[in-house]
Amino acid sequence: MDMRFAPIFKPEARRPSPKPTQVDLRKVFVAGTSLWILALIVFVCLWLADLQPLGPALVCVAGVVIGVLLLIWEHIKRQEYRQLGE
Template identity: 55%
Template structure:
């Protein structure tokens, strides 16, 4: 019966282990993409196009990416502990 796990918690299958991912690589790629966008917006601004708002957004993306890299550095042991 497919409703058995709802009524009887002992009938549930065990939960899968969390997947271990390298957040440092993910955050680095994302931050690099925002940095590339920031450089492009800065070049467009130097060429005379109005790209100040996209420049601010991409700079905020770089700042958030750097903060996430700091967060990942200090919390790395936690998700490695869960993967064991």
């Protein structure tokens, strides 16, 4: 049997799964939300200068709202997902 297919047909030939990497989600969500805020500022300035329609700014507002909701979720679930990484 070809060794590439051994884990499919013989589960005991599989390598053990790696441990999950612990990531600080707060840093990730803050970075993403900050980028949405920066884009919002740029698109609002372009909209005020009549160079861009309002649509892209509204997409940025949605990104900021989702980012804030994710930060709230992270604060509530922080203890739970940190225990998973141990």
